[in-house]
Amino acid sequence: MAIRKLALVTFSIFFFSQAFAQRIDEGGLKQLNFYQDSLKHLGSTFINDANDLVRKNANYQFIKTLVAALKTPNSFLFPFDSVKTITLTRSPDDRFRIFSWHVANDDGSYRFYGAIQANSTGPLKLYGLEDYTPLLKSPEDSVTDNRKWFGAQYYTIIPVGSTNPYYVLLGWKGNNDQSTKKVIEVLSFKNDRPVFGMPVFNGNGRKRKRIVFEYARQASMLLKYIPSQHLIVFDNLSPADKKTKDKPETYGPDLTYDGYRLIGEQWSYVDNLDMRNIPNEEDANYIDPRATIVPVKATTPIKKKKVQ
Known part of the structure; x- marks a missing residue:
């Protein structure tokens, strides 16, 4: 094989x-x-x-x-x-490709850079991506354009729908010297211009425009797409100690898995996935090259944290 x-x-x-x-x-x-x-x-x-x-x-x-x-x-x-x-990711329908990369700051934080190149036989159609992360106070509820980009380094593009098509992007976001972030982003095009964020993620009575994960920098988090099941699967994150539940920089995988399953053109949250039924496909997730990858495990039994 x-x-x-x-x-x-x-x-x-x-x-x-x-x-x-x-x-x-x-x-x-x-x-x-x-x-x-x-x-x-x-x-x-x-x-x-x-x-x-x-x-x-x-x-x-x-x-x-x-x-x-x-x-x-x-x-x-x-x-x-x-x-x-850099990470160069092409959309499966060959409509565009995304260049994305990061530059580290001395304090352990990152600034992200990128561009979307449209597949055009005429003059270059290129949309620069400007990292607006520090000024986005509620990223999971925000719809932005390429000049107010929630910067990330993307490794997967998932096309969705035909009537009103959009793309789900999986990306590594880094963060600072204490924690790392990953993101499930949505990209669509309106009047031939890129738009980021869309209310397509449903979970526990709340609809989100993008999903953001934060966890300890020393940890490694799974975030991948399973095409055969129309499923985005990810590690459930828990604190190392229940006393630090309000500190995401202490979170790490607790050996359980959750996900978002595509139903129609919306994504519905599912928890406690049985990974024995998930195909063992290669995970192309991006890892901070400067980080030491050490899985974080809960030291005491922790009640499973649901996506709000």
């Missing part, structure tokens, strides 16, 4: 590379490879350099270089697969 999967992936990469090579002329391909080399170097700098100012300057130069690269005709087909410091 593993050999068959590897062969299929290898064939897919070969087929895709041949397809885009045929549609990008030799000059354009050479130019994109040149840009990719620059992006690879700049990305390594804004992730690894110890100096805060150097990281930020490298990131600003990275943004300018990426925009210049994407102005190359048919750049949507170019995979930028050598730039390992």
Whole structure:
């Protein structure tokens, strides 16, 4: 099975590379490879350099270089697969792709950056994403645009519906030196412009526009999509001690699982999922490369915390 999967992936990469090579002329391909080399170097700098100012300057130069690269005709087909410091996720319907990445601050917090590139045969259609996180006081109840983005680094795109289509995004959000966040985001397009957030998550009498998880930075949280069951599954998070129930930075997985199941075009909360019935599919979740991954377990029996 593993050999068959590897062969299929290898064939897919070969087929895709041949397809885009045929549609990008030799000059354009050479130019994109040149840009990719620059992006690879700049990305390594804004992730690894110890100096805060150097990281930020490298990131600003990275943004300018990426925009210049994407102005190359048919750049949507170019995979930028050598730039390992960003996440590039393509929608399954090939309508768009999202570039997303982060730059760490000296205090352990993060600022996120990104862009949505539409699949267009004409001039470049690119929407920059501006991280507005500190000013969003109630993110689970907010609908925003690309200039007020609840920044995250996305690793999964789930298309939903046909009448009023939208996309669910799973992403890693980082946070600070004490806690990490993940997010279930919603992206739609209105008048050909991106909109973030939509009241499609139902649970315990409350409807949310996006879902935000927060847990101890030393912990690792599962958040993945099971296509065969139309189910987003995630670790239930509990505090290490019931005395710290109001401190999400003490939370970690308690070895039970909850989820959101797609019913129609809405997502309904389900708890106590039996993971024995969940296919063992690869989890592409993004983990903070600077964090030490140590699962947090409850030290005393904790009453299961429901999604409110």
